[in-house]
Amino acid sequence: MEEEYFEWPWPTGMGADHIYRRQLDLTDLLSSRIPIFLDTNFWVMARQAAFGETDDPELISLLGALRLAVGSGKAFCPLTSDLIAEFSKQSADRLAATMVIVDSLSLGVAMVPHLERTAIENGGVQCTGFPHSLAANPAALDLLCVCLGI
Numbered sequence: 001m002e003e004e005y006f007e008w009p010w011p012t013g014m015g016a017d018h019i020y021r022r023q024l025d026l027t028d029l030l031s032s033r034i035p036i037f038l039d040t041n042f043w044v045m046a047r048q049a050a051f052g053e054t055d056d057p058e059l060i061s062l063l064g065a066l067r068l069a070v071g072s073g074k075a076f077c078p079l080t081s082d083l084i085a086e087f088s089k090q091s092a093d094r095l096a097a098t099m100v101i102v103d104s105l106s107l108g109v110a111m112v113p114h115l116e117r118t119a120i121e122n123g124g125v126q127c128t129g130f131p132h133s134l135a136a137n138p139a140a141l142d143l144l145c146v147c148l149g150i
Contacts, residue, residue: 080111
């Protein structure tokens with residue numbers, strides 16, 4: 001049986017240069033921040049706290065602490081493709097409200113899907129473990145850093 005293999009082609013041209021600059025900007029934005037991974041339940045509770053659907057002081061306080069950490073440049077709360085799939089099961093109104101909170105805490109950062117992320121990480125390991133391959137594909141390590149937010 002043939003295994004599925006995902007390969008990241010490294011583009012060239014003006015569009016690729018723009019994308020690379022944006023990747024560097026993202027790296028600069030995230031490099032000093034701590035990623036905080038939240039599960040679906042917390043995002044729902046955050047929406048409830050933000051939009052007055054609960055009066056639980058602990059939830060409201062926790063949401064405030066996360067907003068402060070993100071606003072002060074200390075943290076961000078990235079999404080995963082799995083979370084996006086779970087969010088899509090909400091009603092349109094609740095999804096819109098959840099995404100308001102997601103946008104503010106995630107800084108718009110979402111991790112690439114698992115299979116793609118694994119391919120990038122494997123490329124980074126190959127570059128680290130086999131330095132001669134770094135010369136053949138210098139972009140692999142850059143992609144790894146961007147995907148991991150380092």
